[in-house]
Structure formats: structure tokens, C-alpha cells
Amino acid sequence: MQLEESSRMVQTTSTLEARTIPDSTLGQIHADNPRMKARNVDVFYADKHAIDNISLDIGSGQVISFIGPSGCGKSTFLRCLNRMNDTIDSCRVSGEIMIDDQNIYDSSIDVVLLRARVGMVFQKPNPFPKSIFDNVAYGPRIHGLATSKVELDHIVETSLQRAGLWEEVKDRLDQPGTGLSGGQQQRLCIARAIAVSPEVILMDEPCSALDPIATAKIEELISELREQYTIVIVTHSMQQAARVSDRTAYFHLGKLIEVGDTKQVFTNPLHALTQDYITGRFG
Amino acid sequence: MSDQVSLGLSPERAAERVAESISFRKRRENRFLFLGKSAVAVALGFLVLLFAGILSKGIPGLFQHYVTLDVQLDAERLDPSGQGTLESLADGDFDGVVRDALYEALGGPTGRKAKRQARKLISSGSGQRLMHHVLDNPDQMRSKVALQFAVDDDVDTFLRGLISRDTPEADRRVSDQMISYIDLLQAKGRISYEISDYLFFGSASRDAEMAGIRGALVGSILTLLVCIVIAFPLGVATAVYLEEMAPKNRFTEIIEININNLAAVPSVVFGIMGLAVFIVIFGMPRSIPLVGGIVLALMTLPTIIISSRASIRAVPPSIRDAALGVGASKMQTITHHVLPLAMPGMLTGTIIGMAQALGETAPLLMIGMVAFIVDVPSGVTEPGTVLPVQIFMWADFAERMFIQKTSAAIIVLLAFLISMNAAAIFLRKKLERRW
Numbered sequence: 001m002q003l004e005e006s007s008r009m010v011q012t013t014s015t016l017e018a019r020t021i022p023d024s025t026l027g028q029i030h031a032d033n034p035r036m037k038a039r040n041v042d043v044f045y046a047d048k049h050a051i052d053n054i055s056l057d058i059g060s061g062q063v064i065s066f067i068g069p070s071g072c073g074k075s076t077f078l079r080c081l082n083r084m085n086d087t088i089d090s091c092r093v094s095g096e097i098m099i100d101d102q103n104i105y106d107s108s109i110d111v112v113l114l115r116a117r118v119g120m121v122f123q124k125p126n127p128f129p130k131s132i133f134d135n136v137a138y139g140p141r142i143h144g145l146a147t148s149k150v151e152l153d154h155i156v157e158t159s160l161q162r163a164g165l166w167e168e169v170k171d172r173l174d175q176p177g178t179g180l181s182g183g184q185q186q187r188l189c190i191a192r193a194i195a196v197s198p199e200v201i202l203m204d205e206p207c208s209a210l211d212p213i214a215t216a217k218i219e220e221l222i223s224e225l226r227e228q229y230t231i232v233i234v235t236h237s238m239q240q241a242a243r244v245s246d247r248t249a250y251f252h253l254g255k256l257i258e259v260g261d262t263k264q265v266f267t268n269p270l271h272a273l274t275q276d277y278i279t280g281r282f283g
Numbered sequence: 284m285s286d287q288v289s290l291g292l293s294p295e296r297a298a299e300r301v302a303e304s305i306s307f308r309k310r311r312e313n314r315f316l317f318l319g320k321s322a323v324a325v326a327l328g329f330l331v332l333l334f335a336g337i338l339s340k341g342i343p344g345l346f347q348h349y350v351t352l353d354v355q356l357d358a359e360r361l362d363p364s365g366q367g368t369l370e371s372l373a374d375g376d377f378d379g380v381v382r383d384a385l386y387e388a389l390g391g392p393t394g395r396k397a398k399r400q401a402r403k404l405i406s407s408g409s410g411q412r413l414m415h416h417v418l419d420n421p422d423q424m425r426s427k428v429a430l431q432f433a434v435d436d437d438v439d440t441f442l443r444g445l446i447s448r449d450t451p452e453a454d455r456r457v458s459d460q461m462i463s464y465i466d467l468l469q470a471k472g473r474i475s476y477e478i479s480d481y482l483f484f485g486s487a488s489r490d491a492e493m494a495g496i497r498g499a500l501v502g503s504i505l506t507l508l509v510c511i512v513i514a515f516p517l518g519v520a521t522a523v524y525l526e527e528m529a530p531k532n533r534f535t536e537i538i539e540i541n542i543n544n545l546a547a548v549p550s551v552v553f554g555i556m557g558l559a560v561f562i563v564i565f566g567m568p569r570s571i572p573l574v575g576g577i578v579l580a581l582m583t584l585p586t587i588i589i590s591s592r593a594s595i596r597a598v599p600p601s602i603r604d605a606a607l608g609v610g611a612s613k614m615q616t617i618t619h620h621v622l623p624l625a626m627p628g629m630l631t632g633t634i635i636g637m638a639q640a641l642g643e644t645a646p647l648l649m650i651g652m653v654a655f656i657v658d659v660p661s662g663v664t665e666p667g668t669v670l671p672v673q674i675f676m677w678a679d680f681a682e683r684m685f686i687q688k689t690s691a692a693i694i695v696l697l698a699f700l701i702s703m704n705a706a707a708i709f710l711r712k713k714l715e716r717r718w
Contacts, residue, residue, distance in 0.1 A: 084607065089531055116610035126601035128620060138619075139609035189605070196609055 019272050021252065026270040027260035031059030031247070035200055035230045036081060036118075041095035043076055043085065050076050052254040053095075058200065063222060063231045065241035065262070068251035069277065074234050077251070078202050081232065082118035083111050099199075116143055119198035123205040125185035127177035127192070132169050135177040135188055136160060139196035155195055163191035164221050183214025190221065194229070201225070203233040207240065219244050238278055242266050250274045337693055344691030347479040347492060347684075348442045349431040350405060350468055352384040356417060358424050367421045377410035377417075381432065388473060389464055400460040404468075406433040408493040433481060434474070436491035436684040438465060442474065445683060482691055486657050487673065491684035494677065496692050498659045502572055502652070502667030503641060503699070509576020509663055510583065510640050515633050517580070518587030519622075522629075525588075526595045527617055546585035553582045554649025562650060569651030573663040578646045583636035590632025594625040627714040634707035638700050644671040670696045 034057035043051035051073045058064055058081070066074035076085065083104060085091045097104045104114050116139070127135050136156045139145075146152035156173075160166040165187045169180070177188050186206055193201055203222075207215040222231060222244045235241050241248050242262060249259040250273070258265065258274045269275040292300070358365065361375035385401055386392055392401050406412075409432040416430060417423070433439075437456040440446055446455050448462060457465075468474050485495025521542075529535040557578035561567045567574050598621050606616040647653070652668050653676065660667030668676075670692060677689040 082608070084604065087603070087607065112610050112612050114610075115608060119610075120604075120608035122601060122604055122608065124601055126599075126605040128602065128605060129624065138606075138611075142609075142611055142615055142619075192605075192609060 031057035065245035119193035341690030344687030499673035505572035513580035522591030554646030594628025
């Protein structure tokens with residue numbers, strides 16, 4: 001219904017061909033060296049069909065960005081990748097999401113282990129109301145990554161350095177993480193995520209609560225982190241997607257419309273809906 | 284016409300109407316403000332009345348009249364076997380020694396009638412008091428010491444001016460002879476008005492001048508200890524389970540509704556349940572702080588569960604996400620993050636529940652904590668009573684001095700309550716964290 005209305009609206013304002021949702025995703029869903037593979041994923045919130053048959057590879061050592069209008073299911077799909085949707089009672093997931101040829105929704109998978117391998121950074125900076133040191137040290141502590149205090153100190157220092165925060169906080173590690181500025185808090189959250197040495201980092205609109213300067217810092221950080229980690233980023237900013245990502249996936253009403261190299265998606269989109277969105281015609 | 288309608292109000296006309304409505308709104312606001320202020324004033328007025336009433340009656344109750352007597356501690360009379368132990372002292376004639384000291388102070392009354400009147404001046408527990416003094420100070424034996432003894436409650440009432448000399452002798456509880464003795468003692472400066480040590484260190488007694496709250500205070504503390512040890516862990520665990528782990532289905536919904544309903548169940552019902560379950564079925568003794576504590580714990584559980592759930596719910600979900608996102612298990616998320624953040628609210632709720640339990644009388648009457656118990660309970664399985672029940676019992680006694688004792692006990696209870704609430708505020712301020 002909603003879809004019909006929006007298509008009709010687009011038709012009246014555009015001369016492009018009719019906007020119909022394609023039966024299957026356009027572009028290249030496969031990656032050369034996939035770290036994670038999603039196949040035929042459906043997600044339901046109670047009766048609402050939030051994700052409709054999505055298949056997508058997350059390439060190793062790549063940055064992939066998910067774009068699309070609000071409510072299109074990109075965050076929902078992101079949260080499927082480390083099973084954060086488990087915390088929502090009414091949420092049901094079907095299909096397969098493979099990491100190293102193991103389905104993460106298999107009953108034999110330990111969700112704690114999965115989340116240690118697939119870390120997450122959230123939309124709103126959410127440091128624990130503890131010291132900066134304890135924020136970063138929390139993950140290594142619960143997973144037993146450090147066998148001594150010296151090792152733990154080392155993990156905290158390198159994580160903060162990689163998150164580009166070390167110079168700013170090295171003299172006040174014992175102060176509360178909540179006392180930092182918004183941008184610093186978000187980098188602290190990134191440091192917290194990389195402290196457990198994950199393989200994949202999921203970022204759910206990490207810059208939406210930040211000012212342009214802090215955003216620039218986070219983007220710079222993402223470019224540096226791509227060397228070591230596979231990064232999936234959800235963003236509402238087209239420029240950000242264009243700047244930081246290698247591949248871009250466009251979501252629309254729970255469907256994955258199109259996925260491809262970022263350059264190709266932004267310069268030569270395969271589907272009219274994608275073109276409408278990236279040119280700011282709707283969404 | 285239709286054009287005018289479609290154009291709407293002109294700005295001038297709109298401004299006029301807004302001005303009109305503003306004065307109307309202002310009147311309404313003022314009326315509301317006035318009502319609010321007067322409600323607060325009435326409430327404050329009653330509070331002042333309450334405190335003035337309790338304090339004006341209760342502060343005199345914290346004091347009582349003593350008579351100072353020079354007692355000859357005669358070893359032969361007080362400790363015939365000379366061992367200085369409680370058992371050997373029990374054979375001593377302490378009442379006689381106190382009596383002789385009293386006669387001496389009164390200049391040696393002659394005749395049985397005069398002596399009997401003289402004896403009625405001091406508390407019947409004076410011998411007991413002397414015995415405890417000797418037990419604590421064995422080195423004073425064989426010397427003459429000046430000791431204070433409580434005057435009889437009727438004499439105390441007379442000294443407070445509550446019994447008039449003009450009343451015909453037959454109608455008052457203090458005879459002319461006693462009044463002349465009292466005047467004599469006062470002239471010698473032997474009567475003093477001091478803070479009552481009986482009130483704080485004495486136990487339940489039918490004699491008003493000796494009655495004290497120590498037993499009830501200890502009983503209250505023991506009962507509350509049992510109550511908090513049972514109610515806090517159970518309440519917090521229930522809240523955590525219901526809020527964080529329980530599946531949201533019909534069954535847990537029914538449990539939730541029933542917990543909320545339990546909070547509104549009259550407390551006497553919990554007492555009946557305690558009587559039926561713990562005393563009749565389990566065969567526990569009556570009037571012990573253990574049973575009292577369990578019954579009060581059941582009564583305060585809903586309060587603790589409800590406030591704990593509210594404070595767990597107040598923990599921002601982003602903190603849970605953050606913990607789960609770095610791979611903490613559900614249990615780690617709860618124990619490392621949710622519980623510490625919810626703790627101030629939980630403690631506040633618990634202390635409020637405890638304050639409620641402290642003032643509770645009805646359920647404890649049902650399990651027999653209203654018994655007249657002189658001994659201070661030494662453990663949770665010793666018979667005892669609690670402050671509000673003690674107040675309830677004293678309020679029932681006819682002697683005039685019990686009015687003051689009752690008010691004094693109420694002051695102690697209120698002080699207890701206020702300090703618990705202060706502790707709650709202090710804890711909340713100390714543990715509160717900002718994010």
C-alpha cells in the first residue's frame with residue numbers, strides 16, 4: 001500500500017521508467033573473499049515482514065555500507081549479523097547467515113562467542129558508566145583475553161591508539177567514560193569493540209549523533225580500520241557511504257534492491273529506486 | 284460572507300480574542316496555584332500539629348522523677364553467702380535495705396501505717412535496681428553510697444502537677460501523708476527530674492515507672508534483620524527474573540498482576556497466613572522475631588519487587604546493548620551493568636518497605652508478638668515484641684504515666700523511621716551514577 005503510494009508519487013514527478021521492486025537483487029551479491037554470507041534471510045517482528053529474502057556476502061577486509069530510507073530494514077539486517085535481534089522477543093529470523101561455513105543461527109553456536117567475533121558500535125554513543133580504562137578493558141576481561149595486568153594494559157592502550165583516542169585520554173584513564181565529548185565517546189565505543197579483536201565490526205549509524213568534525217574523525221578511523229577488520233556500516237549520509245565504503249547495498253521496504261561497488265552504485269545505479277534515493281528525490 | 288469565512292479572523296480580531304483568553308487562562312492558573320498552595324499548607328499544618336502533640340507529650344516521657352537515697356551496702360544482709368554472684372545475691376534482702384535507707388531519709392517514720400505510706404513513695408522495683416548496682420560495683424560493698432531510685436508512678440504524676448492537692452484525699456491516689464513525705468524529700472533536695480534510664484534500658488513492666496522499650500527495640504531490630512535478609516534477595520531476584528528473563532506470556536502476566544495485588548492486601552491477612560503456616564503447620568514457637576520477620580518479609584516483598592522492577596526498567600537499554608555487543612552473556616550483562624545501575628532504586632524501595640514493616644502491628648498481633656515479655660530477646664528464636672506493639676500495649680494501660688511513656692516510645696519509633704529514610708536518601712545519593 002505504502003509502496004504503491006510512493007511509486008505513484010515518484011511517477012508523477014519523474015520521467016524515469018516505472019518503479020517496481022525487482023524480484024531479485026540487482027548487482028553483485030557475491031564477494032570474492034566472503035567473511036560472512038547471508039542467504040535467503042527473512043525477519044519478522046510479530047506479523048510484520050521486516051526483511052524479505054535477502055542474500056548478501058560481506059567481503060573480507062572490505063567496508064560495506066547499507067543505505068536506504070528509514071524503516072527499510074538495514075539496521076534490522078545489520079543486527080541479524082551478530083544476533084542482537086535475539087533481545088527482541090517478537091523477532092523471528094529465518095534463512096542462513098554463515099560465518100566460516102557455520103550458520104550463526106544454528107543451535108550449536110554460542111552467541112557470546114559470535115558477538116566476540118562480530119563486534120558492534122551503536123547509533124548513540126553508549127559507554128558504560130565506568131572509567132575509560134574499564135570501558136575498554138571490559139570485553140577482554142569477560143573473555144579472559146589478558147592473562148596479566150600488563151597484558152590488559154597493553155590491550156587497552158593499543159585499542160585506544162587504534163581508535164585514535166589514546167593521546168586525548170592517556171592521562172585520565174580512571175575518569176568516567178561518560179564525561180567525554182560525544183565524538184570521543186563514540187571512539188571509546190569503537191575502542192571497546194576492537195579490544196576483543198573481532199573479525200567483523202558492525203556500525204549502526206555511528207555518526208548520526210555527532211558533529212561534522214567528530215564525524216570526519218570517525219570516517220578517518222574507519223578508513224584506517226579497514227586494513228584489519230571487515231566493517232559493515234549503516235548510514236543515512238550518502239556522502240559518507242561514498243567516502244568510506246568499498247561496496248554499497250541499497251535497501252527498500254525490507255528488500256535488498258541493489259548492491260555493487262560503491263563507485264558504480266553512485267555513478268551508475270542499476271535500479272531507478274536507487275537512483276531516486278541517491279539523487280535525493282525521495283527518502 | 285463566504286469570503287470572510289474562508290479568510291478567517293483578521294489579525295486585529297484574533298489579537299483581541301487572544302487577550303481575552305489570556306486573562307481567563309491567568310485566572311485559571313492562579314486558582315490552581317492557590318488550591319495547590321492551600322493543600323500544602325493544610326498538610327504542613329497537620330504535620331506540625333502531629334509533631335507538636337507527640338513532642339509535647341513525649342518529651343516529658345523521656346524524663347522521670349528520682350529520689351536519691353543513701354544506701355548502706357551491708358554485706359551480711361545483701362550477700363549472705365559472700366560470693367558476689369547473681370545466685371548468691373538473690374538471697375539478699377535488697378528491698379529491706381532500700382526501705383531502711385528511705386526511712387532514714389524521711390527521719391524515721393514510726394508505726395506500720397506511716398511506714399506503709401513511706402514505702403509507696405518509691406518504685407517496687409527499687410530492690411532489683413540496687414541488686415544490679417551491687418552486681419556491677421562489687422567494690423562498693425560495705426560502704427554507704429547515694430543512689431537514685433525511681434519514685435512510684437503515682438508520685439511521679441503528682442510531682443508533674445497532674446494530681447492536685449485540692450482533690451479530696453479519698454479521690455486521689457496519693458495520700459496526705461505521702462504528700463507530706465514528698466514535701467519533706469523535696470525540701471532536702473532529694474527529688475530530681477532526670478532523663479529516664481528505665482525507658483531506654485528497662486523492659487516491659489506493668490509498673491509504669493519501670494517500663495522501658497529496650498526489649499521492644501531489640502525485638503524490632505531482630506525482626507527487621509530477618510525481614511531484610513529474606514525479602515531483599517528474594518525481591519531482587521524476582522524482579523530480575525520477571526524483568527530480564529521471564530518470557531512475556533499469559534502465565535508471567537498473571538504472576539505480575541498478582542504481585543501488584545499482593546501490595547494491596549491488608550497486612551493482618553499476612554499475619555493470619557503466618558499463624559496458619561508457620562505456627563500451626565510448621566510448629567514454630569509463637570511471638571518470636573523469626574516468624575515476625577518472615578511474615579513482614581512476605582508483606583514487604585511486593586513493595587520491593589515493584590520498586591526493583593521500576594529501577595531495572597529505568598536502566599537505559601543502550602547499556603544492555605553495549606554489554607551484549609562486546610559479547611557479555613545475559614547473566615554478565617545483568618550482574619555487571621544492570622544491577623549496579625539499578626541498585627540505588629532497589630535500595631530505596633527496600634528501605635521504604637522496611638520502614639513500612641517497622642511500623643506494622645496487626646500481622647504481629649496474629650502471631651502472638653503481643654505477649655507480655657520481660658526478657659530482652661537474645662536471638663531470633665527468643666520470644667520478643669516490637670516497638671509498635673509495645674506502644675499499642677502501653678496505650679491500653681490505665682496508669683497516667685503510661686501516656687507519657689507511650690508518647691516517648693512513639694518518638695523513639697519516629698526517630699528510628701526518620702533515620703532509616705535518611706539512610707535511604709544517603710545511599711541513593713552515594714550510589715547514583717549519571718550517564
